[in-house]
Amino acid sequence: MEKAHAFSQAETAQDRSHNARWGIAAGFLATLVGIGLARFAYTPLLPAIIDAGWFDASKAAYLGAANLAGYLIGALTGRVMADKSSTAFTLRAMMLLASVAFLACAFPISYLWFFAWRLLSGISGGALMVLAAPAVLAHVSPAKRGLAGGLIFMGVGVGIAASGTLVPLLLQQGLKQTWLGLGLICLVFTALAWKGWPTHEAAPANATHHPRQSKNTTLRALYAEYALNAAGWVPHMIFLVAFVAHGLNKGLETGAQYWVLFGIGATLGPLLAGVLADRVGFGLALRLSFILEGVCVCIPALGLGTPWLMASSVVVGAFVTGTVPLVLGRVHELLVHHPAQQAAAWRTATVGFALFQAVAAYGFSYLFTYSGSNYALLFVIGTGAIALALLIDIVAARSPVETAR
DSSP states (O other), rough: HHHHHHHHHHHHHHHHHHHHHHHHHHHHHHHHIIIIIIIHHHHHHHHHHTTTTSSSSHHHHHHHHHHHHHHHHHHHHHHHHHHSSSSHHHHHHHHHHHHHHHHHTTTTHHHHHHHHHHHHHHHHHHHHHHHHHHHHHHHHHHHHHHHHHHHHHHHHHHHHHHHHHHHHHHHHHHHHHHHHHHHHHHHHHHHHTTTTTTSSSOOOTTTTOOOSOOOHHHHHHHHHHHHHHHHHHHHHHHHHHHIIIIIIIHHHHHHHHHHHHHHHHHHHHHHHHHHHHHOHHHHHHHHHHHHHHHHHHHHHHTOOHHHHHHHHHHHHHHHHHHHHHHHHHHHHHHTTGGGGGOOOOOOHHHHHHHHHHHHHHHHHHOOOHHSOOHHHHHHHHHHHHHHHHHHHHHHHHHSSSOOOO
């Protein structure tokens, strides 16, 4: 009987490990489809949309903003959708929605039609961000969550890198064919992830559930830090290519090469950040990231030359995606005794991130025009936002931690 029981336990552990691996793969594909491609593939598509006469430059820019607005809506409503059905059903539906949105955008029936599908694409990305990783990481042992989270969010970086290489190749066949091709690729990824999602909620062991939100000063500070980081990255995310091409007069081709470097960093960032967090803890890893990325965001404003600018592109790209698993892991650390609050806390952090990123994108664009195309000013302000995040983190660490009553 004892041997049979031991065998049963080993078999259960083996099944959990197998399910966790499939879940991580599904999470990777979800971030690849919902954010890596659904958001970032639009950047290299934008000139083609204008050149083909589908929409003028102004309308095409607002179509890009529609995805950001949808992302915020998805982050706010993702948990509600999951509660009305199930997390697995919602994840499958959102990946399917992102895929269908690509197919629908192959037919520019009207501006309203295109805007609606770009909005829905953003909603799918926001919902996938708040639901996918928590659903999977709940089934991963705490000692391996840094690596697992890194692998999941690596999908964003792969999507960024793919958008810089795959889209130009598809555009050789035509703009309509490019949208259709991206849609079919996303449908394949959706099918591969279909059965990888956990079908039941994992209850963490030795944890106390509290119905009320923890009054944790450090947690509230984390929300602010993550939102400020979103603002700090905007100069690189929006203006890096233009800064190289026009600000440094090196041309669009050279500017695109720096975007590829940014994508390489974004691909490797989550994995490296996750490994670091497993070694030193999420809190220290996050603080180190603030220091390094703050320095690298400022580099373009200092005019230090090509090697430094290349390093800046790679490192900032790495933290655009690498900070995500660090913040998620930090949420789990701060609420380790309140697991029922972890999903809500991650949703709050994601909403703040989405809101600040959207506001910063419009704010930096206005400032860029108002300042007479002053690129250096944008990078300095971005550095200031990250420095403020670091300061908040240091102050919060010195404050007494309040716990839920």
